[in-house]
Amino acid sequence: MRVPTFTTPHWFGLLAVVALLAVGYLLAQRHRRRRTLRFTNLALLDRVAPRRQQATRHVPAVLSLCALTLFAIGLAGPTAQARVPRDRATVMLILDESLSMGATDVQPSRLDAVKAAATEFAHGLPPSVNLGLVTFAGTATVQVMPTTLREPVLRGIQRMKLRESTATGEALAAAHDAAQQINQLLTGADGPPPTRIVLLSDGRKNVGREVDGPAQDCKNAHIDVDTISFGTTNPEVTVDIQGRPVPVPSDPDTMRRIAAVSGGHWYAAPTAEALRQIYGAIGSQVGYETRQVDASKPWMILGTVFFVAGAATALRFNQRIP
Numbered sequence: 001m002r003v004p005t006f007t008t009p010h011w012f013g014l015l016a017v018v019a020l021l022a023v024g025y026l027l028a029q030r031h032r033r034r035r036t037l038r039f040t041n042l043a044l045l046d047r048v049a050p051r052r053q054q055a056t057r058h059v060p061a062v063l064s065l066c067a068l069t070l071f072a073i074g075l076a077g078p079t080a081q082a083r084v085p086r087d088r089a090t091v092m093l094i095l096d097e098s099l100s101m102g103a104t105d106v107q108p109s110r111l112d113a114v115k116a117a118a119t120e121f122a123h124g125l126p127p128s129v130n131l132g133l134v135t136f137a138g139t140a141t142v143q144v145m146p147t148t149l150r151e152p153v154l155r156g157i158q159r160m161k162l163r164e165s166t167a168t169g170e171a172l173a174a175a176h177d178a179a180q181q182i183n184q185l186l187t188g189a190d191g192p193p194p195t196r197i198v199l200l201s202d203g204r205k206n207v208g209r210e211v212d213g214p215a216q217d218c219k220n221a222h223i224d225v226d227t228i229s230f231g232t233t234n235p236e237v238t239v240d241i242q243g244r245p246v247p248v249p250s251d252p253d254t255m256r257r258i259a260a261v262s263g264g265h266w267y268a269a270p271t272a273e274a275l276r277q278i279y280g281a282i283g284s285q286v287g288y289e290t291r292q293v294d295a296s297k298p299w300m301i302l303g304t305v306f307f308v309a310g311a312a313t314a315l316r317f318n319q320r321i322p
Contacts, residue, residue: 005292007077014072018065025061056317063310070303073296080295088193089129090146090182091286092175093118095157096201096230098137098166100248103202105237106272110202110230111160113272118157121198121279122150125287130186130193132178133157138165138207140174146182167208168201168254172225175199176218196224196286197264198279202231204254211254215261225262226282227255232270 006012095118101111125131132146133156143156175197183192197218205211218225229252231237238245252268259266269275 005079007079007294009076011072011075011077014075015069018068018072021068022065025065029058056313059317060310060314063306063313067303067306067310070299070306074299074303075296078295078299079292081290082293086126086194086287086289087128088186089286090132090179090186090193090195091125091129092132092134092146092179092195092197093121093153094134094136094171094175094197094199094201095160096137096166096168096171096203097135097160097163098201098203099162099164099239099241100166100203100231102162102239103231103237103248105232105234106230106270106275111162113275114200114230115157115160117272117275117279118200119154120276121283122153122157124280124283125150129287130182132175132182134171134175134178135160136167136171136174137163138167140167140171140208142174142178145178165207166201166203166205168199168205168258169209169211169214172197172199172211172214172218172258173209176214176221176223179223180221194286195222196226196282197262198226198228198282198286199255199258200228200230200269200275201255202229202250203248204251211258212261215258218262218264223262225258225264226267227259227264228267228269228275228278229255230269230275 095114097111101109101114103110106113122131127148130146130148131144131150131153132142133144133153134140134142135156143159144152147153179195179197183195186193215225229250231248231250233249233252235247235249237247237249239248240246250268250270252266256266258264267278269278
């Protein structure tokens with residue numbers, strides 16, 4: 001269990017004041033009891049001030065001391081770990097639209113499932129994150145340069161359509177270049193923003209440059225590349241290409257190699273639900289971070305509740321506010 005931290009612990013000195021008040025109250029009650037014992041007619045005293053009333057008259061003081069304790073803790077500045085949106089980050093989303101993405105092993109088709117999951121991914125990122133889009137088949141196209149606007153990316157996702165071939169290396173290089181361009185503009189005193197490329201494909205590269213070079217370029221630029229192999233590995237899955245059925249089982253080898261070279265993570269998504277979960281996990285990692293944030297508000301609210309309760313019970317039982 002993690003020990004809480006406090007930004008201004010010197011305020012805990014107020015607890016000594018609370019302790020002195022508690023001791024003072026106890027001494028006052030002892031002095032009051034001694035005076036009460038001098039009352040000779042104890043039967044009459046019990047009717048005037050029964051024991052039940054004597055017990056309840058302590059409730060306001062107890063609540064007030066608890067309120068002061070809670071206020072002291074709140075003033076000490078307690079902190080807690082919280083998941084908060086990143087102030088800045090760059091994400092390049094790369095989506096495969098080769099003919100194999102027309103396979104229906106993932107309903108209604110691989111391409112339609114990717115459109116739905118990628119749309120959900122875009123919506124889930126914090127507004128401060130710059131999101132770009134690259135689509136690829138035989139060539140790679142930067143559909144949207146990284147931007148905080150989501151509508152261009154969403155329109156680009158919906159415009160995706162099946163095309164021939166798979167130029168994975170070209171897509172990765174295009175995403176790397178686009179991220180570098182926007183990061184040069186966004187570089188500040190803390191350096192460029194955290195950057196990640198999320199690459200999805202169902203097959204291996206069959207045209208264009210090899211993937212190792214662009215993957216190494218990403219690693220050198222400190223750009224994490226997460227890769228997703230989409231679709232099932234069933235060899236009986238086919239698509240119709242030029243009038244004949246062509247087997248298109250998911251081939252994860254290229255995705256594994258890119259992740260290994262770039263230092264990113266590889267994921268297998270055989271179903272639409274698995275893809276949504278992977279996108280959700282990546283979005284959480286990219287768009288949010290864990291920080292130590294101020295946690296004093298609950299203590300101050302609880303202290304106020306105790307203070308008000310103490311005042312209310314004082315009026316109810318003692319007809320005055322202590």
